[in-house]
Amino acid sequence: MHTLTTQNLTLRPYQRSDFDAYAALMTGPRAQHMGGPHDSDGAWRNFVNDAASFTLNGFGCFIIVEDATPAGFAGMIQPPDFPEPEIGWGLYDGFEGRGIITRAARAILDDAFATTGRDSFVSYITPDNAASIKVAERLGAVRDDAATPPAGWNSLVYRHTPKGAAA
């Protein structure tokens, strides 16, 4: 577990006190792009999968803090039904439109490629989630239609590779 910083963003490990804001997002309408909306048990299951990831996998999730205020989450997870490790993200209400996810995900991808030696991570993105598709493209990810999304998910697969690697 470690903390990353990029400009005015701090990416830090999950804390118990993050759950209320996280659950509000995962039980709300925006979670339709994250396998939800979930009930509160489902939100907790996602939260603990995120929080346990570093310990078990060596890659994991961060809470994004903008100027001392939690703004969302981003990072790598592989919960049940995910064929591959995914970098996923979610923004709390009111933090949209400032490029927070793109900056956070860039720092997390760079760190994860350096510390895990993996050659790719995917993002599972529903086709109508234009904002996340734009983020994935800004990050340099490319569509991988040969890859399989989680069972029951209607999502596209975007594949991130280390900078400079052949896409």
Added chain:
Amino acid sequence: MSDTRLPWETLPQGQAAVAVERIGQALPRIATDRTVMRGPYMEDFDIFADLFTSDRGRYVGGPLTREGAWDDFIQLTASWILRGAGLWTVEDMNDKSVLGFVLLGHETGDPEPELGFLFTEEAEGKGYAFEAAEKARNNAWNALSFDTLVSYIDPQNDRAIALATRLGAVRDESADHDGTHTYRYPRPEVPEV
């Protein structure tokens, strides 16, 4: 059993395994006379799942499906980050074989933090569970300053009742919860070491 390992149970490889080891070393390790209690690794999940999906899991909310065992394993692993305590894998001090699991956790829906334990059939009856659970109990009072500690035990689980009683716990009928009997560990006035 590698042939049953699902994609999300993949063991970390290469540099990721190094990262996992760095984190694992940061979790508290406790030596008992014959065992070492350490943080969980992905490779422990096979034994954890075998225990909780088998008949041995019948008194601890099971037998569970492998997916249900995953939910418990991940929650107790995340607990280290979220609460500073969680699941210890208990291994034989000499040959490093996994004997079982001890935990200080707070499962969703439970009113109080819990001391839990589950050991393999091979390790049963040799005092390993007492050895490890005693250290976990003391850790709750000393390192973690818990206010209360209980074990939620199936009324038919005679072995667990005997172990909790040996550790000083007393049945607290007023706190029985969700079909289990609550055994309460008295908080020592002067913390034990």
